[in-house]
Amino acid sequence: MKVGEPSRTALATAFSRAYHQIAPEPRILVDPVAVRITGASPKELIDRATAILNEVGMDPMLQRRRRMFLAARSRFAEETIATAVAEGIQQVVILGAGLDTFAYRNPYDGVRVFEVDHPDTQAWKRERLAAAGIDIPDSLTFAPVDFESRTLDEGLSTAGFDRGQPAVFVWLGVVMYLTKDAIVTILEFIAGQSASTRVVIDYLYPPTSDTSQQARVDRVAAIGEPWLSFFTAEEFADQLRALGFDQIEDHTGAVLVDRYLERPAPSTGGEAGPHVVRAVSLGSKREGHYGPAS
Numbered sequence: 001m002k003v004g005e006p007s008r009t010a011l012a013t014a015f016s017r018a019y020h021q022i023a024p025e026p027r028i029l030v031d032p033v034a035v036r037i038t039g040a041s042p043k044e045l046i047d048r049a050t051a052i053l054n055e056v057g058m059d060p061m062l063q064r065r066r067r068m069f070l071a072a073r074s075r076f077a078e079e080t081i082a083t084a085v086a087e088g089i090q091q092v093v094i095l096g097a098g099l100d101t102f103a104y105r106n107p108y109d110g111v112r113v114f115e116v117d118h119p120d121t122q123a124w125k126r127e128r129l130a131a132a133g134i135d136i137p138d139s140l141t142f143a144p145v146d147f148e149s150r151t152l153d154e155g156l157s158t159a160g161f162d163r164g165q166p167a168v169f170v171w172l173g174v175v176m177y178l179t180k181d182a183i184v185t186i187l188e189f190i191a192g193q194s195a196s197t198r199v200v201i202d203y204l205y206p207p208t209s210d211t212s213q214q215a216r217v218d219r220v221a222a223i224g225e226p227w228l229s230f231f232t233a234e235e236f237a238d239q240l241r242a243l244g245f246d247q248i249e250d251h252t253g254a255v256l257v258d259r260y261l262e263r264p265a266p267s268t269g270g271e272a273g274p275h276v277v278r279a280v281s282l283g284s285k286r287e288g289h290y291g292p293a294s
């Protein structure tokens with residue numbers, strides 16, 4: 001990210017989710033706050049999506065696929081939250097929240113949401129919320145943290161997060177912008193909770209010679225938010241296992257979208273592009289570690 005500026009990619013993903021709400025396509029994610037938070041009218045959303053196609057010469061089908069993926073990863077995360085809440089979990093942490101809107105639609109009584117983000121992006125989001133007249137619910141606490149220079153532990157404990165209670169961590173669209181050291185430090189913190197924890201993360205497979213992917217690599221670098229980290233599915237799962245995560249599910253973006261569209265998964269498409277992972281850490285109190293699970 002550029003020093004002193006909010007994340008531009010956070011605005012881009014928010015515009016995509018907003019356009020998904022009005023585009024003539026199956027609604028994978030229903031998000032009544034998505035359009036409001038952008039501050040744009042439906043016409044402006046359409047004009048912006050068209051302008052991007054014209055400016056960067058993007059294939060409209062590629063733009064649509066990307067939009068469907070962004071909707072699918074949020075839906076997958078929110079389904080994970082729903083299951084966790086049904087099982088009694090009452091803390092949700094949205095890491096690198098950008099203009100994510102779950103906290104403003106949180107339907108669960110007693111569930112606290114912590115939005116963690118780079119201080120510059122978070123300050124900008126708060127201005128946008130105020131401008132759009134979106135109330136900040138009592139259940140939400142903001143925790144400004146630059147993952148490359150401040151610990152998540154410090155940021156979350158200041159915000160009142162209870163490390164002894166179970167939690168769901170949602171970390172979407174962020175790890176590709178971080179160094180591997182920063183990613184591992186945060187995963188270590190999550191795995192080091194004393195109580196059980198679930199995490200939903202997406203990561204990018206190493207770029208292939210696909211020209212549309214290379215074009216996107218160049219675009220994010222040009223706006224000052226280069227992709228720094230890529231993983232194969234095996235590398236990512238090995239890293240999670242080494243940190244104590246278990247029950248690791250890895251889905252390619254294409255398979256996840258097809259699941260929500262109730263289409264059979266494509267037989268080709270391979271591993272390239274984004275993957276979404278859900279994993280569980282039983283926490284440091286797990287049996288055989290510091291004693292029986294509580």
Ligand SMILES: C[S@@+](CC[C@H](N)C(=O)[O-])C[C@H]1O[C@@H](n2cnc3c(N)ncnc32)[C@H](O)[C@@H]1O
Pocket residue numbers: 001006007009010013014095096097098099100117118119121145146147148171172173174177178
């Ligand atoms: C592509 S946006 C994704 C935002 C949101 N999760 C979504 O899905 O729309 C990337 C997010 O990562 C955050 N981010 C990037 N580098 C960061 C850092 N060093 N520390 C904290 N957050 C960072 C940005 O502020 C931004 O909110």
